[in-house]
Amino acid sequence: MSDTWNEGYFTDEGYTYSYSREINPVFQRYCLLLRGFASLESSESYHCELGFGQGVSINIHAAANPGSYVGTDFTPSQAAFASTLASDWNSDARLYDDSFAQLLARNDLPQFDSISLHGIWTWVSRDNQQLIVEFARRHLKPGGMLYVSYNCFPGWSPAAPLRNLFSLHDRFTKSASAGPDQRIDAALQFSEALLAANPNYASSVPNLDAKLQSIKGQNRQYIAHEYFNRSWDCMYFTDVVDAMAPAKLDYVTTAVPLDAVDPLNLRPEGMDFLEGIEHPIMREQARDYFVNQSFRRDLYVRGATRLSTAEQRQALFNTRFILLQAPESVPVHVRGPAGEASLQTEIYGPVLEALTANNYTPKTLRQLSAAASSLASDDVLQALNVLIGMNAVAPCQSEAAEKGVQARCNDLNLELCKRSLLSDKIQVLASPVTGGGITVSRFEQLFLIAIKHGQEHPAEWAQLAWAILGEQGEVLVRDGAPLASAEENIAELTLSAQVFASNKLVILRALNIV
Structure with missing residues (x-):
């Protein structure tokens, strides 16, 4: 396929039909609240997704959230699928196949409460990254939030040369008659043969062959877009912070509630070390070394406003939560970078029982704390965040928004x-x-x-x-x-x-x- 319009992006294989909860504005606002930051919320809100893939997430969120949606994905087949789905349920979402430059040139776009890009930043050129930042500068409201996910160092350092090998093989040795799956398999086989020849690189990276075998077992659509794009710009966390600065965006937190549970992520010596770092950006970058972070899910705000302790506490107590699976299906262990931990029955038992009551209807943190009266409210909240991290519980939007x-x-x-x-x-x-x-x-x-x-x-x-x-x-x-x-x-x-x-x-x- 010609690269005249796709700028080296792997468009010969469509993306998966997956769903990403991190793009959900309700989930994003909860992550901000958990860290004590205010967010915008109104029935007249506007949201944007850049690079929506097959459009499953944007259609779900356009249906399930108040307000209106705009999105683009410059692969025409994906934009067509997403637009057809939107049309079939009579959505008013505006879905385009614009490039970022074309979207930026439009003069018919609103100011957005949120802009989200999942799995886009690392896989586009530096020029396109600058266009994304400029789009946020022009179109994100003061107080609005931006979600971005990306591959990062130091976690990617050992495997980055292997990823580069896949892309180079596809670029220089692909057959004009070979289909996408054949090209992917050929690159994987080439890389496997190279590692078998025992290069010094392989001996310097532990478990590299196991990493390759794991990749071979993954969905081919995912592999195509993760590993075979010409552009792949892996960064450190601070590189992205600097890139977002021209849009007046402040990093506030990750869209990973489990990150708020330090014992799952850090050993005691790591916690002690990080407590000694005063600057929040330096502390967050150092934390990536302790957890060996390879993929980040970050939330930025244009003009971050901190809530007072009383405001945050009241908002958390008024937040509703819902259990997403039967209590007996909830795993009894949870794993983080610091190792595996067991869910303590004396804490999680009462919380799950309270969530199950009245046929699983949503309950506020205040109601859950009252029902699990033997527990401190902070313990209930931490248990909820662990369960949210395990995708066993979800924060809810207001009853008015729900209706x-x-x-x-x-x-x-x-x-x-x-x-x-x-x-x-x-x-x-x-x-x-x-x-x-x-x-x-x-x-x-x-x-x-x-x-x-x-x-x-x-x-x-x-x-x-x-x-x-x-x-x-x-x-x-x-x-x-x-x-x-x-x-x-x-x-x-x-x-x-x-x-x-x-x-x-x-x-x-x-x-x-x-």
């Missing part, structure tokens, strides 16, 4: 469930409660269609699902082997439907997805 977007979520979810009749590409639905996406598998979406049609029993849901899958020549797999007969497939689907009915359905109802 305002319910109809839009219904429209999008109906369209997504319709698409599950033919494809398993999108396995997420929109929740007006969290303002974001909730993982719902294709089978579960088919069960929801059955429920929508008045079918009450799991056996009926399984029959509907099999009628669709069987007609398309698809079968289920159990213990690594495909199920041959219709009876076996229906029995397996019935088991799945029974589990769905007893566990997940009540949660989806609490999330106002059903």
Whole structure:
């Protein structure tokens, strides 16, 4: 493919149909609040996503949040998919296939409450990075937030030459007739052969071969965009801080609630060392050395405003939270850079019990602290942040905002469930409660269609699902082997439907997805 328009970006393979919760404004505002910073929030808000990929996240957030959305992805096929999905549920989101330069040249854009770019910064040229910063300078409101994720040093230092090898092989040895998957496999095989020849580089980097084997097992769409773009500008945290300065953007925190739980991230000597660093930017950069950070998810604000302790405490106590899975499904261990920790039953038991009460309905921190009265409110909050980090709990938006977007979520979810009749590409639905996406598998979406049609029993849901899958020549797999007969497939689907009915359905109802 010609590079006349794609600037070396790997456009021969479309991106995945994944969802990113970090782009959710509700989640972003909570991360700011957790660190004591104010954020903008209004029903007349405007949000922008730069480089939206297949557009799953931007469609979810355009449905589940008040306000309006604008986004661009300069790959036409991806912009077309995202725009068609938006049109099919009657969204007013404005989705373009503009380059960053073209988007910057527009004179019809509003001032945004938030601008988000996930998995974009590292994979574009320095010129495009400057255009992104200029776009934020012109179009982000004072007090608005910018989310950016990127690969970083020091964590990437050992593997960066390996990544460069993939890209160079594709650039200089690719065959004009080879498809994207063939080109990716050829580069991986070349790199594997090079490491087997025992270069000094391989002997200087521990576990490099294991890293390569791990990459080989990943989704080819992800590998294409992670490792095969011509541009790849890995930076230190402070490099990005400096790059954002012309847009008057202040770094405030990460979009990773687990980062607020120091014992999971730092050993005692590391905590002691960092406490001795006065400047917050230097302290954050030094922290990356202790955790060997390779990928950052950062939030910047244009004119960061700190809340008083009383203001932050009141806002946290008024924040609602919801459990996203049955308590027995929540892992009993959590892992961080400092190692693995067990969830203490005497703390997490009462918190999970309180979250489960009244059919999983959302509850404020004040309500949860009252229900788990044996615990200090700070312990309840830390437990919630660990559970949020594990994606077992989510912060919620206000009840007024939830009611305002319910109809839009219904429209999008109906369209997504319709698409599950033919494809398993999108396995997420929109929740007006969290303002974001909730993982719902294709089978579960088919069960929801059955429920929508008045079918009450799991056996009926399984029959509907099999009628669709069987007609398309698809079968289920159990213990690594495909199920041959219709009876076996229906029995397996019935088991799945029974589990769905007893566990997940009540949660989806609490999330106002059903």
